[in-house]
Amino acid sequence: MINRSEVKIEETWDLTHLFQSDEAFEKALEEAKADTTKLVETFKGKISNVDSVVSVINDYQELYKKMIPIGTFANLALSVDQTNDAAQLRAAKVGQIMASISAETSFVTSELLELDEALLEEASKKAPEFSVMIQELIRKKPYQLHPEVEKALAAFGTTFDGPYELYNTTKLVDMKFDDFEVNGEKFPLSYNLFEGDWELEHDTEKRRAAFNAFSNKLKDYQHTTAKTYDMHLQTEKTNSDLRGYDSIFDSLLFNQQVDRSLYNRQIDIIMKELAPHMRRYAKLVQKVHGLDKMTFADLKIPLDPSYEPTISVEESRQYMKDGLSIMGEDYVNMLDRSFDERWIDFAQNKGKSTGAFCSSPYGHHPYILISWTSRMNEVFVLAHELGHAGHFYLAHQNQNIFNSRPSLYFIEAPSTMNEMLMANHLLKSSTDARFKRWVISTIIARTYYHNFVTHLLEAAYQRKVYEIIDQGGNVNASILNKLKKDVLEEFWGGEVEINDGAELTWMRQPHYYMGLYPYTYSAGLTIATQVYQRIQTEGSNAVEDWLKVLKAGGTKDPVELAKMAGVDITTEQPLKDTITFIGSLIDQLEELTAEIEN
Template sequence: MTTYEKRQDVPEQEKWDLTDLYASEDDWQKDLDDVLAYARELKAFDGHINDGATLFAYLKKQEEMAYKLQHVFAYTMFLSDIDTRDAHAQQLSAKASQAGVKVSEATAFFMPFLLSLDEDTLQQYIREEERLGYFEDSLWKSFRYKPYVLAKEQEELLSKLGETLGAPADTYNMLNNADIQFGLVTDEDGNEVPMTRGMYSKRIEDEDREVRREAYKAYYKPYVELNNTIATNLAAEIKTNTTLAKIRGHDSARSQSLFGDNIPVNVYDHLLAAAKANIQPLHDYTTIRKEKLGVEELRQYDLNVPLVPDMKVDITYDEAYDTMLEALAPLGDDYINVLREFRDKRYIDVRETAGKKSGAYNMGVYGVHPFVLLNYHDDLSSQFTLVHEMGHAMHSYYSNKHQPQITANYRIFVAEVASTVNEVLLIQHLLKKNADQPDMRKYLLNHFIEQFKGTFFTQVMFADFEKQTHERAEAEEPLDANSLNELYESLFRAYHGPELVFDDEVKYGWSRIPHFYRAFYVYQYATGFVSAIDIAMRILDGDQETVDNYLAFLRSGSEDFPLELLKKTGVDLTTPGPVENAMKMFSDTVAEFKQV
């Protein structure tokens, strides 16, 4: 495996060229100074927007500021991420953050001002200033919130309570990340040592069942001990959500959360109903897992150990990139040619080195290009990560190229579609390429099943938990440790099937999920995943219309609401069809895995 001790040892071709953003730090400083000047100028509009021309002047200046602010933030983030120990990079990052705070303070007046207008006045402004046509769609999308905005004095009061209302999430983050102490486990020398999250992720996949059991017990120990405290905290978060929704006049906390993307609640309901109606293949997989592990009783700490040993295949970065180009060929020559240029033009920071941020991400910088961070390790897992992130990068590239700044950013609801389409195309390509390699084929099938389980079924189970807990709060039913434990355990049983024998810790699983403090978010992982599978399988069937529509989708940014953009690809999430199509693919994959 290719490794480098120091960043200077990494070939230039495998490192970002940040001069694409700024040729020098002096240039960065100039933009930072401009952002601060913009903040002062924008603040001066407060109380002085009374016609179309002034409204346009504010919006135009705000967009110019946002362009430079994104560049300023991106540059400091990239510098920090390539070496998190770099004190100078941290200083620049702090300056960028301070500028962001000043901008937020300077522009905080605008949304309350806009929503204080009546519809006729806004229409008059747009008629008298034709240049507002560029901003018109954005203005009306913001104006949708008007029925749910309170009187100025009430809004100011809620604003002052903002920090207090966010206390449950802040408390949980501090508790979960700083204060929790896991139990003890036995190290390789027979000594008892404290469990860490990093240790847990490895030990829960260990072939030795006793190692897994010990890690599981140690990991859940603090969540069991703090059950009442965390339950009280989550209940406060849920009650805050439901109370704010009621105050603003929404039907429910869920409808308030879905309002921004214009998602009907029946999309959420279709997702849950279709998953439950097609749960049997997941239960079958649980049975297969029990059989392949050869255990008398399947327990939760048996659910993460790989059923197929990791394929120790050395895949160089260039080999992985070339394979990706082959796998994604059905997307057409333009897609492949652009993707090939990403490697040549140094849009990707490839190698892990001391101090570099872990994981992987893509960030599309408008007016420049996407920047992709990897920690490539010459293995299959890294190959899939490469393909995943390049899906995001191509989405950013096409949206930024074809959309004006105001609609270039795509919504979270559709963000995972492009990355998952790429992964499905890759895995189908590799399955075909390794048709005569049974061990590799078995590994790939298991990889896809586990991805499906984690990205779809687990997220739907979480979404089900969120729905039911908020409905109980809205019905003024008690939310305490016992009720939360019982609900989570019943959902875990329903989703995983009768073969699983429960340890007491299972029911505490809800208490370790930070996403529950960002309510009604996780369902988007599942909707994005099934949408991508639906699109990818039609592409692999040779449907050129789907290819054309999918590429148009990648170019669309946020020019329409997410459901409408997906409908243009042939995916209608207001119906059960896309979920059921994905369920069929999952069922077929599980059946094939059982036979290999």
């Protein structure tokens, strides 16, 4: 892996769109601190009537707008190179200042919630642009603590973020992988190389050797990583107890605007009803590859690796435009801008965050991180992240900063929708059986496996962890390993051997530091699958409804947003229909494989 300094500039994102220089960044930081002081002097202890309520929310909104690019710049600069000392120190400095600003401005929420609810309702009517924010405040009222406690908790913001930072430092800075050896030949290994290449390697001996080497290195850090995670869990438990939630689940689901029934349903039904379909898929992969047995280390390999084409970054642009053109001219223009203006960081380098993500700072264009491997399946990864980008590109244009971000429950629907649209485009582009099999197998292995299996199994494991924490317990590496292995064995049954090292999969995901996030992937994809099928039958009308949903941002809860798109998630039917759809895709794979073999 090369150093960040050796990466071609055209493969990197352009953070100067946030700040032209370090001087501009420092100036913005000083302005934010000065605006904080002014906000405190103007409003603290003086919020007493409708006019002052509207004024303080407006001024706080302006401060919030200034803080967003500051935090984004510091975090993005660090995400592409965790080994960069300057980026580390800048991110730490910004974290401390943000925590201080959060503490100083915590009076805004506290004083607003001390007011009579009727007065808040009146302010909501006078300034309807703030009504969503005010209604959300009222909803939080039962769980609000004394103003001085809220201020103290806000001041500890960076401390509470410490476990996540420690996790990333352990994973991306301290953890060094040695080369692994197969038949006397050595091969390089890193987090990004394993997850981007070796996990998909069609040579079974190399793939399994890479898995063993990768797992052995994870094992060296399992106790530190488990202790780090437990610190995070105990912080969440303490916060839940202090605020008076009935359980840690209720605390973590509160901001998602859904109850435990939707959360549990997603996990329970998929564990029971999707598992038979995925076991069938695993056996098909084993048969096609002629494997002696199907192990956990073999689950990510493509059905037909010799067929998968390579693709350049520039070629991916046309795929994005062709595959997502149904979304309209404005959306396609955004896709062009993302390439022309360098919104995307494609590079592979030491210290770069693993996986892919999209950051969408309000008032600025989105940024996408991806480590480009030139594999064709990266088209789906990029389409996914551009789905997030397109969502917030539209939401930010149509909503204020308080209204633009929807519930986490809904957040993965626009991204996975793009994967479905891309798959549909590819399927229509060829009648060749082998190509169709590649596309459908990629939908299964990338879109559904990743979101309905990988992340759902994280969610099932995570639920077991939180059940322990909710009862006042703690976790360590032995407990986490057992919980993870139990979930994997339950889902895969006897069809897949859960080999040594699979139990350490809990160490690989940062999602566990983001609350009840993993299950939302399957929730989002359930909505996306149903809307995608509606687009196939209704065309432009369904697309227009979907665009309205994206523009609505966070002005409605997940149930209402899904309803706008024609999906009723208050029932289990959309989820069951989606699982049936996945089963039909696997039917097609079996039929196409038989056709190809004959």
